[in-house]
Amino acid sequence: MADSxxxxxxxxxxxxxxxxxxxxxxxxxxxxxxxxKTVTLQGIVEGFSREGVPCFVADVKGDLSGLAMAGSPQAKTHEIFAARAAEIGMTDWAYADTPTQFWDLFGAQGHPIRTTVSEMGPLLLSRLLDLNEVQEGVLNIAFHVADKEGLLILDLDDLQAMLAECANRADELTVTYGNVSKASVGTIQRSLLQLRSQGGEHFFGEPALDIHDFIGVDDKGRGIVNILAADKLMASPKLYSTFLLWLLSELFETLPEVGDPDKPKLVFFFDEAHLLFNDTPKALLEKVEQVVRLIRSKGVGVYFITQNPIDIPDTVAAQLNNRVQHKLNAFTPRDQQAVRSAAETFRANPGVDVATAITELKVGEALVSLLQPDGAPAPVERTLIKPPSSRVGPVTPVERGVLIQTDAIGTKYDTLVDRESAEELLAAKSNEAAAAAAEAKAAGDADKAAAAQAKLDAQAAKQAERDRLAAQREADRDARLQAQAQRAAEREAANSPWNKAITSATRSASSTVGRTIANEVTKAVLGGSSRSRSSSGGGLLGGLVRGVLGGLFKG
Incomplete structure (x- = not known):
């Protein structure tokens, strides 16, 4: 195994x-x-892979996927490459493939890459979303409350649900953790919506990437090259920045300190890096600079590929020690500034006029200055770049599909897992509260309805009693009136002349008959004439009988 x-x-x-x-x-x-540039990048990646160093490549144009296939003598570039190999003395040059794994944040051209919001953390998210201190504080409170209450924040839906929960409980949380304003929550929600519009929901979720799946070798000891399909991703610079920063941060936090190993544990290549730094928030740029500076001690190398060296911020460019500079045009003032800047970054070589040479380089030729074994940069040299052994150009969709299905990752990340987390738990809590409120309202309404019905029943009973009493009084009044009418009729009938005559005659007849009957009864009772009886006894008893009988007939 070589050392270079x-x-x-x-x-x-x-x-x-x-x-x-x-x-x-x-x-x-x-x-x-x-x-x-792409051919140079391809050759360097092949070299790392042959020496057992895994690589990660962001493939913006799709042509780096050709690393997975061996070049062909029938390719249009074969004669050029063969001539270049002979010119620079590569006697062992031959076509060969490179072991690869394809990745895609959107899951269309490779295995999905995901992480959870919790793993990214509030600090990284705050810098990504360009939040101010107050908004960052609110985001920290949301994470703290979620952790305290056992609510997992796995994806953007979980985070947005948790922020809404904090807004609803603002008065309660403000007393405990500090001010939680709905305005700050609204600002964070809008920033998340912007991230979501760029495809952020594809990046956050489970299963989360195990960073060790990026660090592997095949059965021949060659480092596996992880190729990220970034053609669609580059249209979402905020999401791409998020991915880059998270990936480097995850490596920095996961890998142990190794200092300067004999070879890197992993090498990153970010193609079209100028797109990466467009409109990058200052806080995010500072974080990238920090990670790039410190990740070296983890045995990780980071290489940026861009059209113009001034596209890389100075704070980041200052960390880039191994340099390959292809031709630059000097047609505009900005181009001329780039030429001067590039010329000043190389260690001087008396035999090379860097500023002039940069504009005269041929295709496949570059100014090269690499660190020497003692760590000092080598003087700049005009260099003919070696030809690649793998295919120059993209793989076909069929080839890509076969490679994805047969790589070592398999289906580990292909199926999204949506387990119970903050969104579901908060929704269940809200539903339970709504159901309890509805039940309480229904019970209250039932009690009110029962009370109203009881009141109506009482009123009806009272009215029925009043109606009964009124009817009773009416019946009693009618009975009294009827009795009064009857008595009046009887009095009227009794006072009529005809009735009086009948009554008088009846009474007269009754009196005469009565007396006659009385006398006859008296005689019968006493057994003889009144004259023959004792005047005292007979006369008394006869008088009594006659009085009784007379009264009967008179009546």
Missing amino acids: IFIGASGDGTRQELVLKRANRHGLIAGATGTG
């Missing part, structure tokens, strides 16, 4: 090699469109 990677050779045959022990000091590959 062959990059190319200068005109006098001097070999330019990237020392593996210094490869974690980061690097830059720059040059105008069509000058050979």
Whole structure:
């Protein structure tokens, strides 16, 4: 196993090699469109893979996917590559494939890459969303409350639900944790909506990426190259920045300190890096600079590929020690400034006029300055870049599909897992509260209805009693009136002349008959004439009988 990677050779045959022990000091590959940057990148990645170093490549245009397939003698570039190999003395050059794994944040052209919101954390999210201190404080409160109450924040839905919960409980949380204003929550929600519109919901979720799946070798000991399909992702710069920063941060937090190993544990290549830094928030840029500076000690190298070296912020560019500069045009003032800046970054070589050479380089030729074994940069040299062994150009969709299905990752990340988390638990809590409120309202309404019915029943009973009493009084009045009428009729009948005559005659007849009957009964009782009886006894008893009988007939 070699201790360096062959990059190319200068005109006098001097070999330019990237020392593996210094490869974690980061690097830059720059040059105008069509000058050979991608071929240079492809050759360097192949070299790392052959030496057992895994790589990660952001494939913006799709052509780096060709690393997975061996080049072909029938390709249009075969004669050019064969001639270049002979020119720089590569006697062992041959076509060969490189072990690869395809990834895609959207899951269309490779295995999905996901992480959870909790793993990213409030600090990284705050910098990503460009929040101020007050808003960052509210986000920290949301994470703290979720952790305290056992609510997992896995995806953007969970985070938005948790923020809404904090807004609803603002008065309660403000007393305990500090001010939680609905205005701040609203600002964070709008920032999350912007991130979601760029496809952020595809990045946050489970299963989360195990960073060790990026660090592997095949059965031949070659480092596996992880190729991220970034053609669609680059249209979402905020999401791409999020991914880059998270990935580097995750590596920094996961990998142990190794100092300067004999070779890197992993090397990152970010193609079209100028797109990465467009409109990057200052806080995010500071975080990228910090991670790039510190991740070296974890044995990780980071290489940026861009059209113009001034596209890389100075704070980041200062960390890039291994440099390959292809041709730059000097047609505009900005181009001329880029040429001067690039010329000043190389270690001077008396035999090379850097500022002039940058504008004269041929396709596949570059100015190269790499760190030497002692850590010092080598003087800049005009270098012919070695030809790649893998295919120059993209794989076909069919080839990509086969490679995805047969790689070592398998289906580990292909199916989204949506387990119970903050959104579901808060929704269940809200539903329970709504159901309890509805039940309480229904019970209250039932009690009110029962009370109203009881009141109506009482009123009806009272009215029925009043009606009964009124009817009774009416009946009693009618009875009294009827009795009065009857008595009046009887009096009237009794006082009529005809009735009086009958009554008088009846009484007269009754009196005469009565007396006659009385006398006869008296005689019968006493057994003889009144004259023959004792005047005292007979007369008394006869008088009594006559009185009784007379009264009967008179009546």
